[in-house]
Amino acid sequence: MDDDDRLRLVILVGAAREGRFGLAAAEWLAARARLRSDFEVDVIDLTTAWLPDMMTADPAVPRPSAVRDLSPWLAAADAFAVVTQEYRFGCPASLKNAIDWYDSEWHAKPVGFVCYGGPSGGLCAVGQLRQVFAESHAMTIPETVSFHNYRERWGPEGRFLDTEDRHDDAVALLDRLGWWARALHRARSHEPYTHPYPARAEE
Template sequence: MSENNQLRLVVVIGSVRKGRFGPVAAEWLASRARLRPDFDVDVIDLATAWLPDVMSADPEAVKPQAVQDLAPWLAAADAFIVVTPEYNQSYPASLKNAIDWYDEEWHAKPVAFLSYGGASSGLGAVGHLRQVFTEFHAVPVRETVSFHDYRECFGSDGCPVAVEAYDEAARRMLDRLGWWARALRRARAQEPFETP
């Protein structure tokens, strides 16, 4: 696949807590995606994006510089993978804040999820995120990668202990994400996506 036909994939690390596991999981998944010829991968860490948490009620208000700086990266994406823990039965406030700062950047693009947590594997957070991204006219992908009791799932090398099983889960998710990304990119090129 030629470079200009590659899909721009943005991996978003949703947690900003100290000692978080998100960067380890995100880098592992990004490394899987980088092995494929169909993806050009960027990783965005919300802990270094410095998005403000106070928004104006005026939709015409000028957005803060940090929001403007991140916007082109999201707008250029053909697909997203959101890496999220589960905090108190849902996803981190930092992730909701980041999603809410943008609108058209999410439209008609697929979103997949890598989640991690305790007994729930972070799937409660994913369930909530599917609803949120649907509201932004994004297309949540059914296939996910999730880590149950995640601290026991990864070795000191930053890779899953049961690497074959998780590699297969990642492959299935990336295959589906690629399918949707190609289909939606063609659709956006043929007819720009507009909301009422």
């Protein structure tokens, strides 16, 4: 990959609760990423993916159609920014379910986080997700955007109050995602990342 080539960044909205802040945070990050020359941006909202919450360990059983429909979008990504809320010091079940449905789509790709919550700002959920993505053979970056006490960022009529205090964090996150996305893309092109698990059947 040449330095001038654009990278595909997938921003994954992990929280699925009504009235969630995550979609506003995802669009906030996407707006900044689209101002750059190095990213093409897709925002994927798990509430519209309709992934089933029951799976089988038998690789001979084909993946459900909703899982197959989302797979090409994840597979085409060079980098991921995962937007997550913190529920009881952990990540949302909808997000963990989405990660577990896929294998090679995550392999040898960088993952950054935009998190939100109360006083902890969602960082406990990010700590949990770092372990999950490590087992998914992805590489998480340390730069993180954290919105503490996120309910204070809602303005009149439910508008997101855009402030300057997280802008530098967003720049650092996107810069580091870009660096690792280019490096890992070159590495995968030189030597494909081997799949450690049996491939699931596809229809």
